[in-house]
Amino acid sequence: MSGIIGKKIGMTSIYGADGLSVACTVIEAGPCVVTQVKNEETDGYRAVQLAYGERKEKNTPSSLKGHFKKANTTPKKEVVEFRDFREEFEDKVVLGNVINVGDVFEEGDFVDAIGTSKGKGFQGVVKRHGFGGVGQATHGQHNRMRAPGSIGGASYPARVFKGTRMAGRMGNDRVKVLNLKVMKVMPEKNLIVVSGSVPGAKNSIVVLEK
Known part of the structure; x- marks a missing residue:
C-alpha cells in the first residue's frame, strides 16, 4: 500500500x-x-x-x-x-x-x-436513520411527526436492545470511501x-x- x-x-x-x-x-x-x-x-x-x-x-x-x-x-x-x-x-x-x-x-x-x-451534532431518527416519522397529524397526534415510535417491548424483554436506531450524535466519524x-x-x-x-x-x- x-x-x-x-x-x-x-x-x-x-x-x-x-x-x-x-x-x-x-x-x-x-x-x-x-x-x-x-x-x-x-x-x-x-x-x-x-x-x-x-x-x-x-x-x-x-x-x-x-x-x-x-x-x-x-x-x-x-x-x-x-x-x-x-x-x-x-x-x-x-x-x-x-x-x-x-x-x-x-x-x-x-x-x-x-x-x-x-x-x-445531536440529530433525530429522521435525519440520522431515514425514518419516515408518524406521517399523519390526525387521530389525536400531537407533535409526533418525527418521533421514533416504539423502541421496545413491555414486561418482556423489559429493556431496549443494544444497537436500536435512536437519536444521537451524527457525523464527525472516520470514513473511508x-x-x-x-x-x-x-x-x-x-x-x-x-x-x-x-x-x-x-x-x-x-x-x-x-
Whole structure:
C-alpha cells in the first residue's frame, strides 16, 4: 500500500472520456516528507511515515521536534503511517525525502480516500436513520411527526436492545470511501482530482491510499 496526505480544496466537475460530466473532488496532496522508515528487522513490519502541513514550533512538543529534526525538516501538522509501502517506491522512501503527488498517483488509478465526516451534532431518527416519522397529524397526534415510535417491548424483554436506531450524535466519524478514480493529476500545483465525493469539510485533512 502506498499513499499520500492532503487537504480537501472543494468540488468541481469535469468531462470524462465519454463526454459526460463527472462530479469530482479537488485535493491538495503533498508535498509530504518521509519522517520515519520502518522495516521488519527493527520494527517487525514494513512501513513509511509521512508528514504534511506546517506547524508552529512553539506549539510542537519537544519529542516531536526531535523526531522531525532527524528527518531534517520543520515541524509538521499531520503524521500518517503507510504500511507495506510498495516496492516500486523503495528508492524514494529515504528519511528526509519529499514525496509529491506525481510520484505516487497517475491518471486512471483508483484510490481510497479517508477523512473525518462533517459533524452534525445531536440529530433525530429522521435525519440520522431515514425514518419516515408518524406521517399523519390526525387521530389525536400531537407533535409526533418525527418521533421514533416504539423502541421496545413491555414486561418482556423489559429493556431496549443494544444497537436500536435512536437519536444521537451524527457525523464527525472516520470514513473511508473506496475506489475513486483519479481524473487528473497536476504535480506542478500539488493537486489531484478524483471522481465522486470525499468525506470532510473544505480544508480538512484527507489521506489517499493506493
